[in-house]
Amino acid sequence: MSDSVGGCIRPRTAVSEAEVEALVRGICFKTGPPRLLGVEVEWLVHELRAPRLPVSPERLQAVYTALRAVPLRSALTVEPGGQLELSSLPAASLTECVRSVSADLEAVRAVLREDGLALVGLGHDPWHPPRRYLRQPRYDAMESCLDRTGPGGRFMMCASASVQVCVDAGHEEPGPLGHVRRWWLAHHLGAVLLAAFANSPLSGGRPTGWRSTRQLRWTQIGAGRAGGPPLDSDPRGTWARHVLDAPVMCVRRDGGPWDVPEGLTLREWSRELVPRPPTREDLDYHLTTLFPPVRPRGHLELRMIDAQPGDDGWIVPLAVTAALFDDPEATETAYRAVKPLAERTLGLPAPHNPLYEDAARDALTDPELREAAVTCFTAALAALPRLGASTEVTDAVAAYRERYVLRGRCPADDLLDMPGGADRGPHGRETRS
Numbered sequence: 001m002s003d004s005v006g007g008c009i010r011p012r013t014a015v016s017e018a019e020v021e022a023l024v025r026g027i028c029f030k031t032g033p034p035r036l037l038g039v040e041v042e043w044l045v046h047e048l049r050a051p052r053l054p055v056s057p058e059r060l061q062a063v064y065t066a067l068r069a070v071p072l073r074s075a076l077t078v079e080p081g082g083q084l085e086l087s088s089l090p091a092a093s094l095t096e097c098v099r100s101v102s103a104d105l106e107a108v109r110a111v112l113r114e115d116g117l118a119l120v121g122l123g124h125d126p127w128h129p130p131r132r133y134l135r136q137p138r139y140d141a142m143e144s145c146l147d148r149t150g151p152g153g154r155f156m157m158c159a160s161a162s163v164q165v166c167v168d169a170g171h172e173e174p175g176p177l178g179h180v181r182r183w184w185l186a187h188h189l190g191a192v193l194l195a196a197f198a199n200s201p202l203s204g205g206r207p208t209g210w211r212s213t214r215q216l217r218w219t220q221i222g223a224g225r226a227g228g229p230p231l232d233s234d235p236r237g238t239w240a241r242h243v244l245d246a247p248v249m250c251v252r253r254d255g256g257p258w259d260v261p262e263g264l265t266l267r268e269w270s271r272e273l274v275p276r277p278p279t280r281e282d283l284d285y286h287l288t289t290l291f292p293p294v295r296p297r298g299h300l301e302l303r304m305i306d307a308q309p310g311d312d313g314w315i316v317p318l319a320v321t322a323a324l325f326d327d328p329e330a331t332e333t334a335y336r337a338v339k340p341l342a343e344r345t346l347g348l349p350a351p352h353n354p355l356y357e358d359a360a361r362d363a364l365t366d367p368e369l370r371e372a373a374v375t376c377f378t379a380a381l382a383a384l385p386r387l388g389a390s391t392e393v394t395d396a397v398a399a400y401r402e403r404y405v406l407r408g409r410c411p412a413d414d415l416l417d418m419p420g421g422a423d424r425g426p427h428g429r430e431t432r433s
Helices: 017-027 057-067 094-114 137-149 152-159 179-196 213-220 235-245 266-272 280-288 315-326 328-345 354-365 367-387 391-403 411-417
Strands: 037-047 075-078 084-087 117-120 162-168 294-296 299-306
Touching: 017 235, 017 266, 017 280, 037 094, 037 315, 057 094, 084 094, 094 117, 094 315, 094 391, 137 152, 152 213, 162 315, 179 235, 179 294, 179 299, 179 315, 179 328, 179 354, 179 367, 213 299, 213 354, 235 266, 299 315, 315 328, 315 367, 315 391, 328 354, 328 367, 354 367, 367 391
Parallel strands: none
Antiparallel strands: 037 084, 037 117, 037 162, 075 084, 162 299, 294 299
8 A cells, every 4th residue: 555656746648548458458467487576564563562552653753764764675665554564676586585675674673673663463453443644645535435335444554464475477478387377376376375374363352253354354445446357368458447447546636635536437537537637647546546465566466465473474475475486386286276266266356255255264274275275385395495495484484384284273373372362262253344
């Protein structure tokens, strides 16, 4: 959500419906040999010694001002609720990506410690209600738009955090590393990654009945905003149509609050040209307001993984995803492992289908998801040395496989096992808005 483009609106040439479709086709899938990798790590910011106490906006402002003076390779941004995000540069290898982001996180943590604050790897704030830190026209408009679908939008904006892994779109031609196969794999493997790394079972201090409450919040804001398109053999075409038929979150203005139309799609806007004609800049902005579990941005951005516990927990989903997408043998194994899961989608786009719902609620207690996860993690472990991964990274993946995957568990289960968590059990299941 922090990937906004500039808010200043200057006269630009209007784009037609046909031009929008052509632009989306051209910019969202850039094919070629998979060679680059990236990660975006989001964190909740809590008090170091008393994490249940909310951090005041003034303290957040002070520490973020200090962080802006710290030289980092990653881009540092702040989410609407004050969550901190580091976005890596595209890296030529897993080792380069891990080394660069780890160094940046070490520098960030040092600054936070001086003010008694800490980064916390949880997919959803377990204690505090959503509270907006950023007061900007973009987030004012987003809040107004998402409030129409219920409270899930505010939780998503202000109380959630994730690990987002970015991989290349793949080859133009067919095959295990072709862009059509990788697009399909990202969505179905995504359910396995969601289940294996679920880490957000609590809200308001109580179990929600979902091991990934974060994913529940995304689902609650609706298919038009957080859903993906149907999967077929033409990802460019289906994504372009999805973008055109998605609701416009806001129409930006140079001064005053931005307009928040209700029910206006980009296709309708490009035809009706009111309240003003849409421009190329409006298209670019519209793309940043769509939050599917797999978002094509030239590369593929996998957005379904909860933030992970521990200082280095984010490395495991990054390494597993990299191995399963960029090693041909592991990719083929993962494809075969998740193919039977496709039937459980009932042909519905992610995440608004039974497969993603089961992954978010039940995680690896679901036998089929557990079986697929064991196969995928085993394939990733075999592939990591071929990708040049360090012993430390490989050992971390092996330890995670042993602690969680082979036992049908995920980090959410650790939280539920704590006093006040699992002793009540994952009951009190929330109903969807």
